[in-house]
Amino acid sequence: MRLIEALSRLGSVGFVEEVLREIRRRTAVAGIRLVGVDGPSGSGKSTFARALAALADAPVIEADDFVSWGDSRDGGLGSRRRSSVRS
Structure with missing residues (x-):
């Protein structure tokens, strides 16, 4: 949870929670929701994916x-x- 705490201090947890709410609003296919994170090098894709996965209790697959x-x-x-x- 240190990542979530760090994002909270930066004010970013609200955005991650908002994205997670939108993901959960979508219909799962066979019980699965696959989320792709895209962006340029160094833009924070991995950090965002780890934060999202921590809140969703889901794996990150690189x-x-x-x-x-x-x-x-x-x-x-x-x-x-x-x-x-x-x-």
């Missing part, structure tokens, strides 16, 4: 866990996709 952005020859899918295609 796109980097699935995709390697290093090799543009394969559309940015990198070796992870190549190895899974070969299997």
Whole structure:
């Protein structure tokens, strides 16, 4: 909860709570609500996602866990996709 406390001091918790209310207002598909957070490098995506996940008691799944952005020859899918295609 230290993240939430820090955001509270910055006055940001209200925004995160507002976003969470909007998410919960939407219909879940098969009991699941998938939320994507996008933005430029250094904009606070991870911080926001962690705060949202803490309030929602939900996991954060980083796109980097699935995709390697290093090799543009394969559309940015990198070796992870190549190895899974070969299997």
